[in-house]
Amino acid sequence: MRSLSPRSALALLGLLWLAVAFGAPLLGSQPIGLSDVLRGDPTALAIFWQLRLPRVLLALLAGGALATAGLGFQTLFRNPLAEPYTLGVAGGAALGAVLALRVSEGLGALGLPLVALASFAGALGATALVAGVALRRKESETGTLLLAGIGVSLSTSALILFVQYLADATQTFRMVRWMMGGLSVVGYREVLWLLPWTLLGLAALLASRWDLNLLLAGEEIAASRGVDVPRLRLRILLATSLMIGALVAVAGPIGFVGLMVPHALRRLVGHDHLILAPACLLGGGAFLALADLAARTVMAPADLPVGVLTALLGGPFFLVLLAVRRGRG
Amino acid sequence: MNDPAILSAHGLVRQERGRGSSGWTLGPLDLEVSVGECLAIVGPNGAGKTTLLRCLAGLREPTAGEVAHRGRRFADLSRRELARRIAYVPQVRPASVPLSVREAVELGRYPHLSRFQLAPSATDHRAIDRALAAAGIEAFAERPLDELSGGERQMAWIAAALAQEAEVLILDEPTTHLDPRHQRDVAGLLHRLHREGGATVLLATHDLELAGLLGDRVLALRSGRIASLGPPSEVLAADSLADLFDAPFRAGLDGGTARLSLAP
Numbered sequence: 363m364r365s366l367s368p369r370s371a372l373a374l375l376g377l378l379w380l381a382v383a384f385g386a387p388l389l390g391s392q393p394i395g396l397s398d399v400l401r402g403d404p405t406a407l408a409i410f411w412q413l414r415l416p417r418v419l420l421a422l423l424a425g426g427a428l429a430t431a432g433l434g435f436q437t438l439f440r441n442p443l444a445e446p447y448t449l450g451v452a453g454g455a456a457l458g459a460v461l462a463l464r465v466s467e468g469l470g471a472l473g474l475p476l477v478a479l480a481s482f483a484g485a486l487g488a489t490a491l492v493a494g495v496a497l498r499r500k501e502s503e504t505g506t507l508l509l510a511g512i513g514v515s516l517s518t519s520a521l522i523l524f525v526q527y528l529a530d531a532t533q534t535f536r537m538v539r540w541m542m543g544g545l546s547v548v549g550y551r552e553v554l555w556l557l558p559w560t561l562l563g564l565a566a567l568l569a570s571r572w573d574l575n576l577l578l579a580g581e582e583i584a585a586s587r588g589v590d591v592p593r594l595r596l597r598i599l600l601a602t603s604l605m606i607g608a609l610v611a612v613a614g615p616i617g618f619v620g621l622m623v624p625h626a627l628r629r630l631v632g633h634d635h636l637i638l639a640p641a642c643l644l645g646g647g648a649f650l651a652l653a654d655l656a657a658r659t660v661m662a663p664a665d666l667p668v669g670v671l672t673a674l675l676g677g678p679f680f681l682v683l684l685a686v687r688r689g690r691g
Numbered sequence: 692m693n694d695p696a697i698l699s700a701h702g703l704v705r706q707e708r709g710r711g712s713s714g715w716t717l718g719p720l721d722l723e724v725s726v727g728e729c730l731a732i733v734g735p736n737g738a739g740k741t742t743l744l745r746c747l748a749g750l751r752e753p754t755a756g757e758v759a760h761r762g763r764r765f766a767d768l769s770r771r772e773l774a775r776r777i778a779y780v781p782q783v784r785p786a787s788v789p790l791s792v793r794e795a796v797e798l799g800r801y802p803h804l805s806r807f808q809l810a811p812s813a814t815d816h817r818a819i820d821r822a823l824a825a826a827g828i829e830a831f832a833e834r835p836l837d838e839l840s841g842g843e844r845q846m847a848w849i850a851a852a853l854a855q856e857a858e859v860l861i862l863d864e865p866t867t868h869l870d871p872r873h874q875r876d877v878a879g880l881l882h883r884l885h886r887e888g889g890a891t892v893l894l895a896t897h898d899l900e901l902a903g904l905l906g907d908r909v910l911a912l913r914s915g916r917i918a919s920l921g922p923p924s925e926v927l928a929a930d931s932l933a934d935l936f937d938a939p940f941r942a943g944l945d946g947g948t949a950r951l952s953l954a955p
Contacts, residue, residue: 440785569806576798580785583848585750587855588774588802633789636809 368631375627375644382648383422386655387414391662417545419553420612421654421668422647424545425619427560427609429627429646430639431602432620434567437574437635438598439496439507443683445620446485446606447676449507450514452617454488455481455610457518460525460537478555482607488514489603493595543616543669545654552612559608564643566601570594571635578633616650616669618676623649625683696723697891698747698777698859702756705739705746717742717915719756724859724893729885731906732895733926735936739915740895741782741863747893748779748861760859774802778852782863792839792847793832796822799854818854825888826850826880842873849880860884862894866901874898881905903927903948911935923948 366374387410388394398406432445446452462480495510522541526534567574573594576584585591609616623646624638631641650668653675657666704718717739724730732740745751746758749765758765760776768776778799788795799822800815811819823829826846836844845865852860865881866874878901884890885905896902902909902923909926911918918935919926929940929949941952 572798572801572804572806575790575794576801578790579788579795579798580781582750582779582781583784583851585770586748586774586777586779586781586852587798588769588771590770628789634794 366630368634368637371631372637372641372644375641375648378648379422379644382651383418386418386421386651389655390414390658412549416548416550416553417654418651419550420545420548420556421651423553423556423560424609424613424616424647425623425650425653426643426647427556427563427605428616428619428650429623429642430560430563430567431605432646433624433635433639433642434563434574434598434602435620436624437577438595440577440580441507442625443508443621443680444511445618445624446602447615447617447620448515448680449489449492449511450518451485451488451492451603451606452610452615453515453518453522454491455485455607456541456615457521457525458482458484458487458607459611459614460522460541463537463540464525464529464533478608478611481611482604484518485603485607485610486600488518489599493599497595539667540614542667543614543672544665544667545613546658546665546667548612556608556612559605560643563601563605564639566597567635567639570598571639574598574635575633614667614669617673618679619646619650619653619672621683622676622679697726697728697761698722698724698758698893699762700747700753700756700758703746703753703758704755705742705751706754707742715739715915716754717746718753720915720917722747722910722917722920724891726858727885727889727891729881729892729894729905729907730910731902731908731923732893732910732912733897733899733902733935734912734918738912740912742915743912744779744861744863744893744895748777749773750779771802774855774857776857777859777861778855778857780848780852780860780862780865782867784848788836791833791835792828792850793819793823795836795847796832796851796854799851802855818856822850822853825853825884827876840873842869842876845869845873845877846880849877853884859891859893862892864895864897866896866898874901878904899927899932900948 388396392409394406394409399410428446435444435446435449436442458480459477462477491514492507492510496507526537529537573584573589576587576589581591624642627638627641627645631637650672653671654668657668657671660666700720700722702719702721704716706714706716708714732743734740742751746753749758749768760768765773796819797811800811800818803815804811823832826849828843828846828850831839831843836847839847849862849865862881866877869877881892881894882905885892892905894905906923908921909923910920911926911931913935919931925931927948929942932940932949939952940949943949
């Protein structure tokens with residue numbers, strides 16, 4: 363797998379990303395030709411620019427954010443099973459967003475900011491809770507961390523069900539569809555909203571690339587080399603939680619991208635976060651955009667929420683990873 | 692203070708919330724290590740050797756008292772400044788580290804790297820090569836750490852600490868779990884660094900012979916306090932060791948390190 367140098371693998375991922383960005387909007391329940399778009403055919407132009415491009419761009423950003431955040435969590439907790447979904451961070455954000463959806467009826471333009479603020483708060487709260495429980499036990503072992511994540515996930519889904527029970531039928535339907543994680547109703551507003559948060563998260567990981575690389579050797583060695591571990595932890599958790607909060611506010615909780623993509627890319631480009639973090643942004647984006655393309659074409663004209671598809675792929679992947687790790691001891 | 696000790700602890704106390712209800716306390720103790728000295732720390736399990744080393748490496752903050760490097764208090768130094776002065780090789784490390792030997796040694800340069808530096812500089816690479824050569828592990832520099840034997844891995848982590856180019860090298864049980872040949876390799880490396888390189892070395896060990904061989908002075912720690920501190924011939928004598936470990940020792944040959952005696 364490592365016959366390719368990390369840098370050329372990253373360059374290839376960049377090419378893949380570009381190919382998806384330009385190719386995916388042409389495909390769908392009604393394929394359009396590039397020539398139609400270039401010729402200025404009004405229907406083709408409308409489908410390309412208004413319907414599909416924002417959706418593909420959002421998928422590229424959302425997938426990138428999920429994978430980058432997953433990478434951050436995995437390195438920080440030294441645990442390949444950690445990701446926004448398994449740690450309950452996405453669940454926390456979803457709870458915040460659902461509460462906001464419940465009360466935001468009739469608030470109109472205030473809608474997105476309120477939902478966003480609420481998911482930020484939810485994501486940060488869940489992260490603080492899971493990290494607090496896991497780090498209290500000095501050995502941040504796989505078991506404690508994932509159990510804390512399960513605890514938070516269970517609590518948030520119960521609370522979400524409770525909120526849904528209190529809501530009326532229309533609200534409930536909106537919430538359920540949104541909880542499936544989908545990118546179906548988006549415009550450039552959502553893309554522009556997510557862009558800065560994603561870049562902020564990536565920048566935080568890149569700026570800490572030496573620290574994160576050192577963390578691979580364990581906290582004691584990292585600290586003895588001069589890494590301020592508590593501060594690093596805070597910085598990365600804050601950046602990744604903001605990324606997830608911003609993402610969940612527009613696309614709902616999309617699971618397992620943050621688990622699968624970093625895992626696959628580590629094999630392709632190695633462990634240096636200078637390469638790995640941007641690789642996750644590009645690879646995660648391309649992966650989610652392709653998954654979304656599949657979600658909107660396989661059952662066309664039905665539009666499957668992409669979160670359902672990633673969870674279908676991710677569940678078994680998680681189990682295999684768990685089994686293999688156990689087998690290794 | 693025209694010639695301050697390179698490392699000094701005054702009134703050092705560290706309270707550990709131990710396993711279970713009762714915690715335990717290191718110190719209060721005073722200690723001065725001079726430039727180029729090798730100090731070996733011995734003592735029974737749970738005497739506080741690791742905690743003492745961590746305090747001296749600045750990895751644990753003292754509950755009371757202070758630790759200083761060349762008269763500068765640790766509390767006034769940032770983590771990176773501290774790491775440029777003191778290198779530490781812990782005993783317990785993650786079972787799997789997905790790095791090659793060279794990558795691990797490269798990360799020893801961390802306290803000298805700027806956040807915005809994309810790759811190690813030429814100076815860094817010279818230090819990395821020197822560290823690999825000093826440890827004599829150039830031959831497997833490109834191999835993954837996880838594929839090495841325990842002894843080779845220990846040499847790699849010592850090399851990583853050497854790349855830090857700190858004045859003081861602190862090692863926690865550097866030869867534990869190693870076979871005799873690798874014990875000898877590690878001991879030989881520390882001996883060269885200390886005698887020929889003039890490095891200041893602190894190590895905790897259960898290997899009393901190693902302590903006697905390397906240590907200019909030996910510190911015997913018992914229940915968090917200094918039981919004795921002096922030349923190996925005194926601290927490692929049969930009587931003192933019998934006291935320290937609460938087990939019978941008999942005098943070593945030629946006045947060397949005493950040995951555990953099986954017959955009472």
